[in-house]
Amino acid sequence: MxxxxxxxxxxxxxxxxxxxxxxxxxxxxxxxxxxxxxxxxxxxxxxxxxxxxxxxxxxxxxxxxxxxxxxxxxxxxxxxxxxxxxxxxxxxxxxxxxxxxxxxxxxxxxxxxxGMEIDEITCPLCSIGKLVLYGTVLCCSCGLRLDTQTDSISLASIGRSIREAETMHVHSGCSQPLRGSLMEQKTSVFGESLNSDSVSLLCLECPRCSFLEIVI
Known part of the structure; x- marks a missing residue:
């Protein structure tokens, strides 16, 4: 053993x-x-x-x-x-x-x-470009470059998360279209500025109501 x-x-x-x-x-x-x-x-x-x-x-x-x-x-x-x-x-x-x-x-x-075909996913930030996943980095021609820091993310799962967020927002009763945003904060570890972590999240939020959903 x-x-x-x-x-x-x-x-x-x-x-x-x-x-x-x-x-x-x-x-x-x-x-x-x-x-x-x-x-x-x-x-x-x-x-x-x-x-x-x-x-x-x-x-x-x-x-x-x-x-x-x-x-x-x-x-x-x-x-x-x-x-x-x-x-x-x-x-x-x-x-x-x-x-x-x-x-x-x-x-x-x-x-x-x-070998399965994956539908193209429109970038929630610019609403024009298409999302592309290079390894763990999510990119778009608009300049989006987000390191997901995980190999378990796929375009299919991102698309599902976006659709689920849109569905929840519609069910909340608000008709305002959602817009994409990046939420990123850098924090020092034990007060040392040389060692820091970064939390970067792709979100969908509504400018009218308080709806906020984290996609990645």
Whole structure:
């Protein structure tokens, strides 16, 4: 038995379940949950800053807090008793194994669907150009260049997100067309300006009502 598998089986006590499937489930569910929490909290930050005297400072502080929480995602998957037995190197090794399996799964899915025809998606920023995805970077001839920072994004999923946002907005009762916008904030890590993270999101918002939906 692999020493990491043996170690994880002993420490976590998952009743004989394969440790890779066990960890994959924990990481997957945690990432989905954190993604929803991240978007919900970002929406609340956006709403609360519309009436603030200095919305930039409030948004920056909020995004900084969110980025710090994201940094502790791996440790949050384990309880205190598990952390005592697992050092950071082992945690990162286990995470890398799971992420590698995710990448392989994604490659298989994208490879099997590569022959499928994908409808062109109009850029929500300029409403003229067509969106193009180069690896993880979403581009348009209007100048849009957004690094999605994930290989799991596809033009098809972006198109679905745009259509879902438009449908939700129509159901809200507002007839004003949505417009695209980029929401981007840079935050320093531990107060050091040399090390910073950037949160860049493609959004659809309504200039008339308070509707805001994050596409990516």
């Amino acid at each position: 692999d020493r990491h598998q043996q170690m994880y089986s002993t420490v976590v006590h998952h009743n004989g379940q394969d440790y890779r499937n066990f960890l994959r489930q924990r990481v997957g569910s945690a990432l989905k949950s954190r993604r929803r929490e991240f978007i919900d909290r970002l929406r609340r930050i956006h709403s609360s800053t519309t009436s603030s005297r200095n919305p930039l400072d409030s948004t920056t502080d909020g995004c900084h807090q969110l980025m710090e929480e994201r940094r502790h995602l791996l440790y949050s998957l384990l309880d205190d008793s598990e952390k005592e037995h697992l050092d950071l190197e082992t945690l990162l090794h286990l995470q890398d194994q799971v992420l590698l399996e995710f990448e392989n799964d994604i490659s298989c899915i994208t490879g099997s669907s590569s």
